Amino acid sequence: MRRWNGWGAIGAAERVPDEALRLLAAAIGPGRPRPDATFEDVVAAVPASRLDGESGLSTEPADRVRHARGQSLPDWIALRSGRLPWLPDAVARPASEDDVMAVFAVAQRADAVVIPYGGGTSVVGGVTLAAGDPLPAITLATEALAGLQDLDEESGLATFGAGTLGPDLEAALQPHGLILGHFPQSWERATVGGWVAARSVGQQSIGFGRIDELFAGGRLVAPAGTLEMPPFPASAAGPDLRQLILGSEGRFGVVTEAILRTVPRPPREAVPAWFLPDWSRALVAAREMARSGLPLSMARVSTPAETESLLALGGRPGRVRALRAWLRVRGVGPEPSLLLVAASGTEKLVELAVREVGSIVRRHGGTRVGGSLGRQWLGNRFRTPNLRDALWDAGYAIDTLESAVDWSRIGALAKGVQGALATGLEAEGERVHVFGHLSHLYPSGSSLYVTYVFRLADDPDATRERWRRLKTAASEAIVAGGGTISHQHGVGRDHAPYLALEKGPLGMAVLDDVARRFDPDRRMNPGALLEMDAS
Numbered sequence: 001m002r003r004w005n006g007w008g009a010i011g012a013a014e015r016v017p018d019e020a021l022r023l024l025a026a027a028i029g030p031g032r033p034r035p036d037a038t039f040e041d042v043v044a045a046v047p048a049s050r051l052d053g054e055s056g057l058s059t060e061p062a063d064r065v066r067h068a069r070g071q072s073l074p075d076w077i078a079l080r081s082g083r084l085p086w087l088p089d090a091v092a093r094p095a096s097e098d099d100v101m102a103v104f105a106v107a108q109r110a111d112a113v114v115i116p117y118g119g120g121t122s123v124v125g126g127v128t129l130a131a132g133d134p135l136p137a138i139t140l141a142t143e144a145l146a147g148l149q150d151l152d153e154e155s156g157l158a159t160f161g162a163g164t165l166g167p168d169l170e171a172a173l174q175p176h177g178l179i180l181g182h183f184p185q186s187w188e189r190a191t192v193g194g195w196v197a198a199r200s201v202g203q204q205s206i207g208f209g210r211i212d213e214l215f216a217g218g219r220l221v222a223p224a225g226t227l228e229m230p231p232f233p234a235s236a237a238g239p240d241l242r243q244l245i246l247g248s249e250g251r252f253g254v255v256t257e258a259i260l261r262t263v264p265r266p267p268r269e270a271v272p273a274w275f276l277p278d279w280s281r282a283l284v285a286a287r288e289m290a291r292s293g294l295p296l297s298m299a300r301v302s303t304p305a306e307t308e309s310l311l312a313l314g315g316r317p318g319r320v321r322a323l324r325a326w327l328r329v330r331g332v333g334p335e336p337s338l339l340l341v342a343a344s345g346t347e348k349l350v351e352l353a354v355r356e357v358g359s360i361v362r363r364h365g366g367t368r369v370g371g372s373l374g375r376q377w378l379g380n381r382f383r384t385p386n387l388r389d390a391l392w393d394a395g396y397a398i399d400t401l402e403s404a405v406d407w408s409r410i411g412a413l414a415k416g417v418q419g420a421l422a423t424g425l426e427a428e429g430e431r432v433h434v435f436g437h438l439s440h441l442y443p444s445g446s447s448l449y450v451t452y453v454f455r456l457a458d459d460p461d462a463t464r465e466r467w468r469r470l471k472t473a474a475s476e477a478i479v480a481g482g483g484t485i486s487h488q489h490g491v492g493r494d495h496a497p498y499l500a501l502e503k504g505p506l507g508m509a510v511l512d513d514v515a516r517r518f519d520p521d522r523r524m525n526p527g528a529l530l531e532m533d534a535s
């Protein structure tokens, strides 16, 4: 059974390898485990619902607690400590578009707001209102709007209900020899509707595409009506409304179904690994790869600090020592950057792509490592988030953030963001362990993905304050470095204060007008995406 206050299944927490704990203790000090609140205690303290008696809603305290938060670090702090100053008053589970409209009608009658909820994996405060919000809230869970509804095999277009989870989607396509290939790290728990609403990006986005390329059309049910988006392969008929719905984060209405572009399952997939001598040469090699037009599906380039952390997390110190010695002999080190590449397609295409990446890497002094590094990454990619649970249990908070910028500024952005985080808690004498990688390469630039780890404070509010300081410092560094406030996680409430800096006043006014057109009474997910109140 899934944990109510973390990521993995109950009892499935990974162990943090001793090597990684030693690295963390040396970098930022020993962890400070804190006691967790129990589910029973939290449920017992849930206040009465303001929507008791409304039809079609669950007001069960346990249901409300399970839908009270997403997966951001502040969400975790709230859940682990049991301090939940805001909870939805009710949970709705519509099974049809008529049911969705019935929820809107209840919200209208009861003067309540509606928060669409897919898998609840938002890491930016997408499914949680601020404490003290005056209106009752209905969390609209899309789990009953799920499954494959239609498949046009000739066109590769598959229509899925919004609440379909990643594994169920691929399982439904498999008998037809098709694959969507959208694999965000949260794939096991995130939904089609959440991907569309938060504009998500899968790990193999170079090959299979981002959700904004895979989303061919679908339906959005809003308080003001229903928007149908036909799946044209391309269209010059004015601005593309599909692009407007992508990233709308529940502000415009509920995405009830999505028509997705699938492809035949590639016959072969390879995930080779290389090491480059240092970060600056890794950046140049990454840029060349991105501009080469090679048929890659993924390229991930780790900073030396991330490379070291990944090797420590592998938990095989003997092997790591041997690897380091071997790299030294090959002229790589002492601060190597790990490059993981995935190539998917026919045997010939995969071979060609791997050979060409090899020659780019060699030109920059890198070397390929045999063995299982790449396969290990592929096998563990959805298990890694379980480490968040294990690190928390060991007394450490871990969070991630991301941005994207052009190649000419990516080096400075990486330095600025990681520097801001590393020094962000100096005032209280705490250190922060920071590492990052380029996760998605584009011809003109790259995304940057940064992980940071710091110690839990004695009091949950103080831990939250540490997070706030670090998040603010990193967000300001992103803005100063010319990066977008989000490459893939979306805006939610945590990034909303920075959105106007990249959209500008006119852009924000346009988005606000659109939100008003879909949702005249401002009942949909107030505060997410657009920092406006619900009035």
Ligand SMILES: Cc1cc2nc3c(=O)[nH]c(=O)nc-3n(C[C@H](O)[C@H](O)[C@H](O)COP(=O)(O)OP(=O)(O)OC[C@H]3O[C@@H](n4cnc5c(N)ncnc54)[C@H](O)[C@@H]3O)c2cc1C
Pocket (backbone or CB within 6 Å): 070, 071, 115, 116, 117, 118, 119, 120, 121, 122, 123, 126, 127, 142, 162, 163, 183, 184, 185, 186, 189, 190, 191, 192, 193, 194, 195, 196, 197, 198, 199, 200, 201, 202, 203, 248, 249, 250, 251, 253, 254, 255, 256, 385, 488, 489, 490, 492, 525, 528
């Ligand atoms: C461990 C971990 C790893 C992650 N890795 C990635 C990654 O690799 N790439 C990436 O892009 N993201 C990643 N994320 C972020 C998150 O998983 C994505 O944003 C995902 O798309 C959210 O899907 P969800 O179904 O969980 O949506 P939710 O979290 O439930 O909702 C997200 C937002 O969309 C709205 N929404 C949800 N469903 C609908 C709907 N049907 N109609 C209208 N609005 C809706 C919600 O109101 C909210 O604003 C990760 C998160 C975690 C916790």
